[in-house]
């Protein structure tokens with residue numbers, strides 16, 4: 001017998017169980033193939049209608065709420081670029097207070113979820129997020145990482161990968177794209193002793209959905225770092241969004257893992273990694289990269305993989321295996 | 327279109343109709359359109375999962391295999407091509423739009 005669709009906040013075994021009801025409407029003006037929307041669609045399904053969304057500026061906010069329209073079917077608040085964490089803290093505290101006073105039913109379960117970009121999280125919203133973690137607010141903070149400030153025209157952020165072209169890491173005589181190594185937001189979240197933190201990827205919907213369910217059930221702040229391909233900013237055909245997202249996992253560029261109350265687990269093991277070149281060659285933002293730069297990026301990925309293998313205590317992400325030419 | 331003055335706007339510029347972007351058509355963005363070939367479709371649901379805009383519609387149909395069928399909401403589908411790329415059995419054709 002086919003498995004039934006689940007209710008909000010219930011884990012799933014297959015993608016057939018994801019609820020049909022949509023909590024975000026079409027007709028918004030995101031580019032064709034925008035990764036943000038595969039993620040947000042499914043995370044909202046996991047959370048269900050009793051959810052308040054806090055959304056600092058960025059593509060997601062701009063494309064869904066051109067006045068007098070809104071794509072949101074759940075209560076939604078737009079906040080400034082820098083204070084997603086603070087406003088979510090306030091919303092959560094207000095719910096608690098209203099429940100204490102008996103104005104809201106005491107046992108009603110209301111989720112508070114932040115959707116913020118990488119610019120809005122790793123750079124400008126960093127301190128408000130840190131405070132939210134520190135005060136133990138029961139909020140799920142989702143970082144939609146497209147590795148640059150896309151809504152204002154592709155400026156680099158602290159999450160832009162080594163080698164990537166952006167308008168502020170141009171390619172010319174002196175500069176060859178981004179030369180720094182990105183921040184490790186998962187480790188930054190874990191350093192705040194949050195109960196739950198995980199990486200997610202839209203090409204792996206069941207893994208993504210179940211991690212959202214765990215995040216919602218955590219007794220304190222939870223952090224989800226979502227990989228969100230942006231066809232416009234990364235320069236690839238919009239039909240390839242899911243393929244690019246999948247390749248990020250298969251190359252070890254984006255490791256799917258979680259930190260659950262002190263325990264690390266890689267949720268999608270990759271025993272034979274593909275060379276990062278396979279990921280690089282799909283995207284125009286890396287087109288200029290020299291052999292030397294690709295080698296350096298591969299070294300950065302190798303180091304990251306080794307670090308995660310160490311955290312979980314075994315080799316779950318294996319070595320790079322070049323495909324045999326047929 | 328005449329724009330309302332600030333006194334006529336709801337307080338806080340609140341939008342009182344959740345999800346009202348559904349009244350906006352984004353179907354005109356398409357250059358190519360996905361066409362689902364129902365006889366080839368295995369009901370695997372992956373096009374529905376991966377469509378960013380939620381414009382693959384799952385329809386209950388007691389007469390269809392496994393009791394359902396997949397349709398494209400052409401009023402809103404932007405023609406990104408993800409469903410076409412991700413369909414594991416090539417049941418989606420990629421057809422140039424004619425206008």
Ligand SMILES: Cc1ncc(C[n+]2csc(CCOP(=O)(O)OP(=O)(O)O)c2C)c(N)n1
Pocket residue numbers: 057058059060080081082116117118119120121144146148149150151152157
């Ligand atoms: C304080 C402040 N600075 C700058 C802006 C302009 N701004 C709006 S969206 C945006 C980029 C958002 O980037 P990110 O958070 O990565 O989200 P994305 O658009 O990439 O999803 C910027 C710089 C602003 N709204 N507020």
Ligand code: SF4
Pocket residue numbers: 029030031032033034035036059063146150151229230231232233
């Ligand atoms: S620029 Fe990128 S993130 Fe922004 S709407 Fe377009 S595809 Fe989505």
Ligand code: SF4
Pocket residue numbers: 033360376377378379380381382398402403404405406407408409410
């Ligand atoms: S072409 Fe893109 S927007 Fe249209 S139905 Fe397929 S995945 Fe959805």
Ligand code: SF4
Pocket residue numbers: 362366367368369370371372373374396412413414415416417418
């Ligand atoms: S992906 Fe293809 S086979 Fe699967 S439900 Fe969609 S059209 Fe049918």
Ligand SMILES: [Mg+2]
Pocket residue numbers: 117118119144145146147148149150
């Ligand atoms: Mg961004």
